Amino acid sequence: MSEVLVVVEHADGSVKKVTSELLTLARTLGEPSAVWIGPGYSEAAAATLGEFGAAKVYVADGAQYIDHPVAPRAEVLASLVSEQAPSAVLIASSADGKETAGRLAIKINSGVITDAIGISADGIATQSVFGGSTVVHSKVTKGTPIFTVRPNSTPPVAAATTPTRVDVSVPVSEVAMKAKVTGRTVAQKDGRPDLSEAAIVVSGGRGVGSPEGFAVIEALADSLGAAVGASRAATDAGWYPHQYQVGQTGKTVSPQLYVANGISGAIQHRAGMQTSKTIVVVNKDPEAPLFELADFGVVGDLFQVVPQLTEEIKKRA
């Protein structure tokens, strides 16, 4: 079977969930080989990658690969593509992932498709575009296809193997070192899951009314083990930090459950959450357009409904 490269997303030495999804998807295209770039590869990481079917793990261990944004990752991948001639490269649709895909595409003169939500065995990618209103099927026609894949689009299925570790050492070019990371600032340590990977997202909008109002949103999120999101109206008003914005100019999420509170549902917001599997809407305005997308909606004051829901969830836990 042909080899498919899967770039590992990792943080603090552990493999992110999206990588298990990508390995699962890669198995429909060929035999997945994981590519670990940066320091921190461990037995635990190997175990996770093996659990989801990585036959090999290419390990490019070294701080030089992450101390310069994006460019060294593309160099490692370009070198692997030229040596191993894989049939495709799969990368998570994160900011780093998409930029890595873009640079790699130029290096290996290949087409790139971003934000795929599925890939068929013959390499046709499905994308959901324009805020989920249109489904597009497309394929790469030149070179080695590069796909970036949205988190939460493929349910991870285990297929245990014991991966072979293959160390790779690719020198980072002078050009790739021109931009240097001199510090990392952690703004968020709230113990909640990553917004883009979370299985459940609870978000608040204009109806939340104030920074303090978000306490009820956070309480509901915590009762569900969910991430917190916000509409642009809420982040622009300064009620909740910008990095939590869901929408056309913020993050695109596709969780199993999306609970929208006090969000009317302009296209700006829908573009970021429309592909969520189940959508729940709480809004006091029965005309709010987001109700059109709701699997279940409550017309009512979120400050009544949401705390009651949180209590019920705790009671039933």
Added chain:
Amino acid sequence: MKIAVCVKQVPDTWAEKKLRSDDSTLDREAADGVMNELDEYAVEEALKLQAAHGGEVTIVTMGPERAGETVRKALSMGADAAIHLVDDSLHGSDALATSYAIATILDGRGFDLIFFGSESTDARMSVVPAMVAERLGVAQLTFAQKVDVSGTSVTIQRTTDYGFETVEASMPAVLSVVEKINEPRYPSFKGIMAAKKKPVETLSIADAGLDASQLGLSAAWTVVEDFAARPPKAAGTIVTDEGDGGVKLADYLATQKFI
């Protein structure tokens, strides 16, 4: 300091967007064109740096003649000059072709900083800035929520999932900005009047020294097989809160096995 800002005309952010049935490209006639919203932040950041450090701000765009409206808007915000690549054979260009065209136009013009918005609201790929940096062989400082210039050194805060990275480079550099970075100005009446007299260099692909075989739909590295409107969602259950809305919602979540 010579600053370029690459801008794109896109369908109005608030309009429903669709693909053309004949060639599966974006239907640009179906909605009003506007400057890509995130590009306004890039123009604003360039103008702020110019105010602090001097120099010149040049707008760069590729797209049909109509994209001239977006060029005028950027000039009316305060940019000094513009370059507009307009050629029928550009139609359907993908990200690889776009980055090739933009990098070729920029190359050799001595720009110290090249700004982009971090994504366009139509294609939403977020790859062109990184691709242009790759092609030009200059530093990539993208997803900036803050930009500081000191002499020939540029430092940004790169937005990440967990906060930000501080990234430094020497000029020249390619930057992209996120909306958090500033509040774009509205063009003043005086700005709109002044923009009419500002120089716009209009280039065809031949003028720009571009290879036509690398551009347009026929040269694209990817092809759309088919597309369809998403099937309409079945209407959900909507209840009105009568003091038990939270309980009913919990019941629903329980039937769906979320709790």
